Amino acid sequence: MRGLINEIYLDDLREKTHRGLAGQLARGGHAGGRAYGYRSVRDGDISRLEVVPEQAEVIRWIYTRYAEGWSCQRVAADLNARGVKSGFGGTWAVSALYGSPNKGSGVLNNELYIGRLIWNRSQYVKDPDTGKRTRIDRPRDEWHIEERPELQIVSHSLWLAVRERMARPTRQGGNAGKGARPRSLFGGLLKCGICGGAVVATSGRHYGCAARKDRGPAVCAGVQANRQKVDQRLLYAIREELLSPSAIAELQETVKEVLAARRREAAELAQAARARIAELDSEIARLVDAVATVGISPALTARLQQAEAERERVTAEQDSNVPGGAVIDALQRYRKLLADLEQSLSTDTDRAREILRRMIAPAEMVAREGQVFVEIETGRAAIAVGLSLGLVAGAGLEPATFGL
Ligand SMILES: [Zn+2]
Missing domain, CATH: 1.10.287 (Helix Hairpins)
Structure with missing residues (x-):
């Protein structure tokens, strides 16, 4: 019954939104949502899009460089280095440039730049139960496409040159066939000591600051470290720490305290x-x-x-x-967690990551005196493990620093 009511409600909402947009569009307005390169101007009771000349210049520049073979990383870094603001006044990231060809998102995929206004591609609808807005993608034959030559910024030949490059395989400088990179062990579990953002696997061989990679050195000077070394030394340090006599003694002490209290x-x-x-x-x-x-x-x-x-x-x-x-088997479970980690390291990276995430939550990667360090509060590790066992462990160990 409830599901049925939701269904009806969503249909109704879709219908209303749809009619409202159709009315706006029929009179030369736009469907809401403002792309970089345009400003929205009020014209009576409707809003129209208008080209912003300086931003149109930036768009043509992005298209030209990409068509010439620049990577999106290089384009973003260059824009940020020159202080060119993105649509929301922030810095440029690879995702804002490349986006998704299928969804028509990202500067390089927006057909509005060749004067083609597409709407009804997807719609946000509000779930009456959760109040959350969800995006629903519509099939292509439900799209509405309108030619708006006055909104064209990029020439058709430049647009096609960009399409052509995107279709080329990666090794020829294109983006086709770009598969998901194998998951790394610590990517996303460490944070950059300079900007506080995520440290991710920036290549098959390195971990580095995500902001530096996607937005360039003007946004964050970044840190970088060899993946293999980080994995090896960090795992070694974590094992050493968690299996150290003092960590075991502390855990035993805590178990005793909890038991006594119970x-x-x-x-x-x-x-x-x-x-x-x-x-x-x-x-x-x-x-x-x-x-x-x-x-x-x-x-x-x-x-x-x-x-x-x-x-x-x-x-x-x-x-x-x-x-x-x-509580009595807490030590056993602690050992099992470590054994699980050992085992999943070779077989199931996702599982290993999950265990590590609980152990090292806020570890920071910092560069100091020409060296990169990962700083973990080892006391934290004890707490994280303790909590996962349902214990509340007090911890007061010194922070440890492991050179990489
Ligand atoms: Zn950073």
Whole structure:
């Protein structure tokens, strides 16, 4: 029922949005959403797009360089170095340039630059349950395409030159057949010590600052380190740290503390339960006496049943208050986590990453005196592991620095 109502609601909303846009477009307006290179101007009750000459220059420059064989990285870096602002006033990133040819996103794929206004490609609809806006892609035959020569910025030959380069295989300088890079172990788990952004696998051989890679040195000077070395040394350091006698001793200490606290708690609960059972026993005895003296009555029967039911419940609860095995096997689970890590390192990178993420959460990659370091608060590692075992571990270890 609820699903059906949602369906109807979404259809209705789509219909309304659609009609509103169609009306705007029929009168020469635009469908909302402003692309780089245009400004929106009010014209009576509709808004029209207008070319911004300086931005149109930038677009032609981007198309020309890309068609000549520049990489999107180089284009973005050059724009940022010259202080050219992107559409939202920020810096240029590769994604803003290349985007997705299928979705028509990214500067190099926007057909508006050849004067072709496409709308109804996708629509954002609001889910009435979650309030979230979701993008729905429409099939190509539902697209609405309009020619708007006054909005053309890039010549058809330049547009085609860019298409031609995109279709070329990667090794010939194009983007076709570019597969997803194999996942790296620590990419995204480290952050750049300069800009605080993500450190990712910038190539098959290196980890580096993502901002530096996508936006160029004008945005972040960046750090870079050999992937193989980082993987090896960081894993070594993590193993050493987690299996060090002091880490094990600390974990054991914590387990002992938690166990002791649970036992104390259980003892208190048991004592309270015993006291309550004694009370109930004497109450039941009094009630039985009363029945013997004055005979059975509905009120006495009800009270007796109530007291007996509570006695049963308290007794059952008392048995379940005995400390269980959950904490006792914490050390075993700790060892298992490490064993899992060892095993998944060679077989399942995603699983290994997940384990590592919990262990090293905020590790920073910093460059200092010509060296790159990854800084991890080892106390954190103990906390992260502790939490994953359901323990709250206090940690006060010194931060450790591992040279790379
Ligand atoms: Zn950075």
